[in-house]
Amino acid sequence: MYKSEPDYVTGRRGRLDLCEICPSNRQREANRSGKPLEEVWSAPLRIRLRRDSPFPSNRKLSSAAALHLKAEEEKRLADAVAKAEAEERARQNAVSFGVVADAYRAHLRKEGKDWKHEESRIANIEAFISRERDTAAVDIVWYRRILDEVELLAPETRRHYASTLLAMLNYARAERVISSHQLEGVRVPQVLREDEPDPWTQHEIGVILGPALDEYEREQAAWNEIVSRDKANRGLRSPSLVPLRGLCLVGYFTLMRPKNNKALTWEELTIDPVSRSGWFKLADHKNKRKGITARGALHPKLLDYLLSIRPANASGLVHPNPATGLAYVEIRKHWDHLIEIASRLLGDRLEGKKADFFNLRHSGASQIAASQRDARHLLGVVWMMGDSSIATVNRHYFNFDEDTLREIIQAWAIPEVVDVYRSFRLPPVPLPVPSAVLVVPSA
Numbered sequence: 540m541y542k543s544e545p546d547y548v549t550g551r552r553g554r555l556d557l558c559e560i561c562p563s564n565r566q567r568e569a570n571r572s573g574k575p576l577e578e579v580w581s582a583p584l585r586i587r588l589r590r591d592s593p594f595p596s597n598r599k600l601s602s603a604a605a606l607h608l609k610a611e612e613e614k615r616l617a618d619a620v621a622k623a624e625a626e627e628r629a630r631q632n633a634v635s636f637g638v639v640a641d642a643y644r645a646h647l648r649k650e651g652k653d654w655k656h657e658e659s660r661i662a663n664i665e666a667f668i669s670r671e672r673d674t675a676a677v678d679i680v681w682y683r684r685i686l687d688e689v690e691l692l693a694p695e696t697r698r699h700y701a702s703t704l705l706a707m708l709n710y711a712r713a714e715r716v717i718s719s720h721q722l723e724g725v726r727v728p729q730v731l732r733e734d735e736p737d738p739w740t741q742h743e744i745g746v747i748l749g750p751a752l753d754e755y756e757r758e759q760a761a762w763n764e765i766v767s768r769d770k771a772n773r774g775l776r777s778p779s780l781v782p783l784r785g786l787c788l789v790g791y792f793t794l795m796r797p798k799n800n801k802a803l804t805w806e807e808l809t810i811d812p813v814s815r816s817g818w819f820k821l822a823d824h825k826n827k828r829k830g831i832t833a834r835g836a837l838h839p840k841l842l843d844y845l846l847s848i849r850p851a852n853a854s855g856l857v858h859p860n861p862a863t864g865l866a867y868v869e870i871r872k873h874w875d876h877l878i879e880i881a882s883r884l885l886g887d888r889l890e891g892k893k894a895d896f897f898n899l900r901h902s903g904a905s906q907i908a909a910s911q912r913d914a915r916h917l918l919g920v921v922w923m924m925g926d927s928s929i930a931t932v933n934r935h936y937f938n939f940d941e942d943t944l945r946e947i948i949q950a951w952a953i954p955e956v957v958d959v960y961r962s963f964r965l966p967p968v969p970l971p972v973p974s975a976v977l978v979v980p981s982a
Contacts, residue, residue, distance in 0.1 A: 637670030639711040678721040701727040736901035737892040751881035790899035792838035805853035833925025
């Protein structure tokens with residue numbers, strides 16, 4: 540080592556001297572200090588490196604280099620300290636992804652949403668990312684990993700996974716569980732699908748709610764008679780008690796969603812048997828939280844049906860399940876049988892959206908739109924359906940055909956004005972006299 544320090548200003552090197560505790564000198568150090576040789580040997584070697592000036596022959600440049608080196612070292616040390624402090628704060632303020640997942644689960648339960656359908660996705664996302672992982676580390680890389688993990692599933696399922704992850708993070712940020720996250724503004728995968736309804740024609744709806752429903756009820760009555768007669772011998776059989784006619788009439792004439800249809804209560808209906816009129820107003824529906832009200836008048840045919848089944852002190856469900864006293868949950872088996880009967884009577888197989896119970900809502904709205912086609916009726920359809928967007932109802936159900944558009948154009952004309960001056964109460968402007976007939980008086 541150098542016995543004296545290098546001079547950064549002059550660029551001189553210090554005089555070289557041997558280390559006092561190098562192997563060849565350790566015995567001498569032990570004798571001088573009185574320490575055992577083993578202790579001297581076990582002492583760590585401290586090696587200090589000094590930089591020589593890059594300009595040993597130039598005092599001015601050496602001084603500038605030394606100041607530059609000092610500034611760089613100070614900045615490096617300050618950055619290192621700031622980075623260490625930031626990492627320490629991040630460790631103290633870190634929120635695990637499990638906390639975010641639990642907060643979102645609690646939110647779904649509190650809001651009364653059907654969280655069970657999302658629970659499997661939440662659990663899968665949580666297991667894939669890990670409950671212990673810092674939420675701040677969930678970035679676009681993790682987002683793409685999750686999409687790659689469900690790549691072989693249906694496009695709608697991949698979109699649901701992406702939407703669920705973003706919903707979890709956005710809710711945690713909104714509730715200040717986390718201050719921010721790295722997936723702000725990330726787009727979910729797009730799913731190309733046909734959103735346009737496929738309503739039944741007048742003839743199809745007439746067959747479904749007419750001869751097909753009559754035949755279904757005859758078969759239902761025959762089956763229930765067999766069950767009641769053979770109940771003693773064949774106890775495994777059960778009667779068919781699904782009020783399919785009532786559910787169909789409610790779905791078609793009120794445009795209710797199936798969930799509201801099955802859970803419809805007498806408290807949501809206002810019926811006046813004297814004037815044969817009535818109203819419905821849903822206490823709870825899909826867009827209630829947006830301030831949207833689903834209400835409308837009751838059709839005379841639906842009124843007749845409701846009056847025929849209404850008990851003396853009507854309360855609770857309109858169509859309770861006799862076995863449980865609760866609302867019906869699944870009627871697919873009975874509905875599919877009705878569609879089979881209707882397909883046979885029509886001579887054409889009803890498939891896709893035309894075989895869905897939800898199509899009662901689409902078909903009813905389309906029939907209103909086709910029969911009236913008026914701005915007031917458009918707003919009425921929106922109220923009845925409980926939709927949040929007039930544009931959505933207009934796009935789906937008010938599909939004007941070419942004849943209607945031709946009628947609109949033919950009725951379009953420039954208004955005729957008989958006397959514009961009289962209309963505005965202004966005196967007529969005198970027309971100028973042609974120059975050829977002007978008479979100039981003589982002097």
